[in-house]
Amino acid sequence: xxxxxxxxxxxxxxxxxxxxxxxxxxxxxxxxxxxxxxxxxxxxxxxxxxxxxxxxxxxxxxxxxxxxxxxxxxxxxxxxxxxxxxxxxxxxxxxxxxxxxxxxxxxxxxxxxxxxxxxxxxxxxxxxxxxxxxxxxxxxxxxxxxxxxxxxxxxxxxxxxxxxxxxxxxxxxxxxxxxxxxxxxxxxxxxxxxxxxxxxxxxxxxxxxxxxxxxxxxxxxxxxxxxxxxxxxxxxxxxxxxxxxxxxxxxxxxxxxxxxxxxxxxxxxxxxxxxxxxxxxxxxxxxxxxxxxxxxxxxxxxxxxxxxxxxxxxxxxxxxxxxxxxxxxxxxxxxxxxxxxxxxxxx
Amino acid sequence: xxxxxxxxxxxxxxxxxxxxxxxxxxxxxxxxxxxxxxxxxxxxxxxxxxxxxxxxxxxxxxxxxxxxxxxxxxxxxxxxxxxxxxxxxxxxxxxxxxxxxxxxxxxxxxxxxxxxxxxxxxxxxxxxxxxxxxxxxxxxxxxxxxxxxxxxxxxxxxxxxxxxxxxxxxxxxxxxxxxxxxxxxxxxxxxxxxxxxxxxxxxxxxxxxxxxxxxxxxxxxxxxxxxxxxxxxxxxxxxxxxxxxxxxxxxxxxxxxxxxxxxxxxxxxxxxxxxxxxxxxxxxxxxxxxxxxxxxxxxxxxxxxxxxxxxxxxxxxxxxxxxxxxxxxxxxxxxxxxxxxx
Numbered sequence: 001x002x003x004x005x006x007x008x009x010x011x012x013x014x015x016x017x018x019x020x021x022x023x024x025x026x027x028x029x030x031x032x033x034x035x036x037x038x039x040x041x042x043x044x045x046x047x048x049x050x051x052x053x054x055x056x057x058x059x060x061x062x063x064x065x066x067x068x069x070x071x072x073x074x075x076x077x078x079x080x081x082x083x084x085x086x087x088x089x090x091x092x093x094x095x096x097x098x099x100x101x102x103x104x105x106x107x108x109x110x111x112x113x114x115x116x117x118x119x120x121x122x123x124x125x126x127x128x129x130x131x132x133x134x135x136x137x138x139x140x141x142x143x144x145x146x147x148x149x150x151x152x153x154x155x156x157x158x159x160x161x162x163x164x165x166x167x168x169x170x171x172x173x174x175x176x177x178x179x180x181x182x183x184x185x186x187x188x189x190x191x192x193x194x195x196x197x198x199x200x201x202x203x204x205x206x207x208x209x210x211x212x213x214x215x216x217x218x219x220x221x222x223x224x225x226x227x228x229x230x231x232x233x234x235x236x237x238x239x240x241x242x243x244x245x246x247x248x249x250x251x252x253x254x255x256x257x258x259x260x261x262x263x264x265x266x267x268x269x270x271x272x273x274x275x276x277x278x279x280x281x282x283x284x285x286x287x288x289x290x291x292x293x294x295x296x297x298x299x300x301x302x303x304x305x306x307x308x309x310x311x312x313x314x315x316x317x318x319x320x321x322x323x324x325x326x327x328x329x330x331x332x333x334x335x336x337x338x339x340x341x342x343x344x345x346x347x
Numbered sequence: 348x349x350x351x352x353x354x355x356x357x358x359x360x361x362x363x364x365x366x367x368x369x370x371x372x373x374x375x376x377x378x379x380x381x382x383x384x385x386x387x388x389x390x391x392x393x394x395x396x397x398x399x400x401x402x403x404x405x406x407x408x409x410x411x412x413x414x415x416x417x418x419x420x421x422x423x424x425x426x427x428x429x430x431x432x433x434x435x436x437x438x439x440x441x442x443x444x445x446x447x448x449x450x451x452x453x454x455x456x457x458x459x460x461x462x463x464x465x466x467x468x469x470x471x472x473x474x475x476x477x478x479x480x481x482x483x484x485x486x487x488x489x490x491x492x493x494x495x496x497x498x499x500x501x502x503x504x505x506x507x508x509x510x511x512x513x514x515x516x517x518x519x520x521x522x523x524x525x526x527x528x529x530x531x532x533x534x535x536x537x538x539x540x541x542x543x544x545x546x547x548x549x550x551x552x553x554x555x556x557x558x559x560x561x562x563x564x565x566x567x568x569x570x571x572x573x574x575x576x577x578x579x580x581x582x583x584x585x586x587x588x589x590x591x592x593x594x595x596x597x598x599x600x601x602x603x604x605x606x607x608x609x610x611x612x613x614x615x616x617x618x619x620x621x622x623x624x625x626x627x628x629x630x631x632x633x634x635x636x637x638x639x640x641x642x643x644x645x646x647x648x649x650x651x652x653x654x655x656x657x658x659x660x661x662x663x664x665x666x667x668x669x670x671x672x673x674x675x676x677x678x679x680x681x682x683x684x685x686x687x688x689x
Binding site for chain 1: 402403517518519520547548549550551552553555556574575576577578580581600601604605614615616618619620621622628629630631632635688689
């Protein structure tokens with residue numbers, strides 16, 4: 001990523017998103033879904049965003065597109081500050097940033113043909129009529145590997161994978177710079193999943209697209225992402241080049257997440273060492289003091305219960321928020337594997 | 348024993364729990380009767396975990412539902428075959444007997460713990476319902492049993508949590524509660540339909556650990572329906588691969604991964620995501636599963652198969668022996684050398 005180092009397409013600093021949780025009895029609580037997040041996405045780069053459900057990854061994606069209110073912080077697209085935009089300006093921005101959702105069954109209007117669905121962005125943003133937009137629709141369908149003749153069909157006539165292609169065609173209509181893929185392949189069978197990932201990858205190379213690829217399936221992210229960001233309870237705990245993060249995780253949570261992935265080989269599945277995380281993700285409205293992961297972490301020290309660790313650099317690239325890097329055994333930039341630490345059971 | 352029960356398989360033991368033979372299920376569609384299961388045979392032994400895998404539309408869920416007589420009718424109908432639970436044919440027993448079996452001798456765990464629990468009743472009430480009904484137990488005994496099984500599946504403070512409502516449980520705890528419910532009457536067989544698909548990997552690995560220990564401690568047989576071969580590799584003893592409503596391959600788990608004998612299995616294995624590296628292009632099986640009203644002639648996988656020959660489409664292919672304890676449905680079984688998991 002030569003260009004990304006100097007001039008990232010997306011630049012997020014100190015992003016905070018807070019939701020009010022109204023309750024039937026008792027006072028309204030505020031839940032901080034995204035907590036002081038910093039990250040960049042380079043031009044033509046795919047950033048994978050992983051974490052358990054409830055970690056705030058979807059909210060982060062939506063906050064980039066201003067689909068949820070941003071409480072504070074800065075989001076820049078190609079140098080332009082987005083958090084202050086309103087009305088028409090905001091609409092213009094949405095042409096440059098598109099989203100592909102998880103469920104291809106509910107993201108297409110069942111009562112209109114897929115061709116008509118794809119004309120919609122042209123009608124809304126460019127004021128074209130349906131007839132004027134039609135040739136573009138046919139082009140887009142062929143671009144995503146569907147015959148142009150399918151434009152007159154209805155969503156129910158397509159399989160899940162084909163519907164996801166249609167959703168991608170619609171997202172591409174206005175030549176966006178960034179596409180946020182929120183669990184875009186999670187509902188598909190593995191073979192279909194691979195076809196859609198291959199398509200996304202071809203399109204990225206052809207149009208120099210950037211993706212924020214949100215997924216809970218780490219194996220899938222490994223295939224598509226250049227860099228990976230790991231979220232836990234609204235915070236980024238580790239960011240780095242995909243290869244370094246997957247092979248030499250620096251945060252205990254990343255290490256546990258990776259070790260939970262089923263090994264698709266019965267022989268090796270028996271051999272490897274697995275870290276089983278106990279308990280569940282804590283209530284985001286009532287996060288533990290100090291490091292959010294401390295109550296499930298096998299390496300937790302006293303300081304972890306007292307203060308949130310700062311983001312520190314990791315030697316082979318990326319950053320991590322863990323006290324092991326600064327206090328106690330002092331990994332100081334080294335990855336977990338290099339440390340001679342005993343893994344306790346996290347509870 | 349009734350007449351007509353098939354013989355034990357060679358090398359089989361008396362511990363055979365369930366045997367499905369040549370099960371056919373059709374669904375009424377606007378295109379006429381569509382054959383959804385085209386003669387499915389499989390068996391499960393005591394304490395064995397059998398993985399039933401295939402893409403969506405392969406018929407794995409319908410197979411699971413058929414065992415308990417839960418295929419909705421209409422539009423479904425069973426048009427042939429037998430399901431033997433020991434010496435009883437479940438396709439022939441009357442509804443009252445099926446009700447005795449459901450939740451008692453055979454229980455089921457579904458994919459969505461959110462929608463399978465009633466939000467208006469406590470978790471304990473719902474867990475003990477089958478127990479109270481099948482064992483004619485009192486409410487108090489029921490609650491006691493619910494505490495026992497919640498404890499068994501690793502819910503902390505089970506005695507308090509038994510009075511909680513589903514919304515007070517996290518996703519992983521709800522799935523544990525579903526498993527507790529399935530275990531309540533000490534069933535001999537559990538049918539688990541994608542029980543971990545909706546869960547995070549960390550919770551999934553907890554649930555897989557739990558199922559492994561259930562099998563070890565209680566000796567329950569498990570039919571594990573999934574599309575995730577990674578989970579199969581971690582959990583199952585034997586695998587049954589389905590495609591287009593037919594069993595295309597069955598083998599012990601190690602053998603299947605090492606040396607698949609059906610091209611579809613090979614395709615599934617090669618499409619599995621690997622953690623190794625960021626690859627240029629991911630493998631996939633071209634095309635998609637056929638609609639049940641438009642099944643191809645001959646081999647149903649033919650149109651998507653890389654090894655397809657004209658002769659494959661001429662007549663239906665039989666499931667044949669493909670080595671010790673394994674079978675495959677491929678016309679080119681003898682000549683093909685397929686690639687296993689890396």
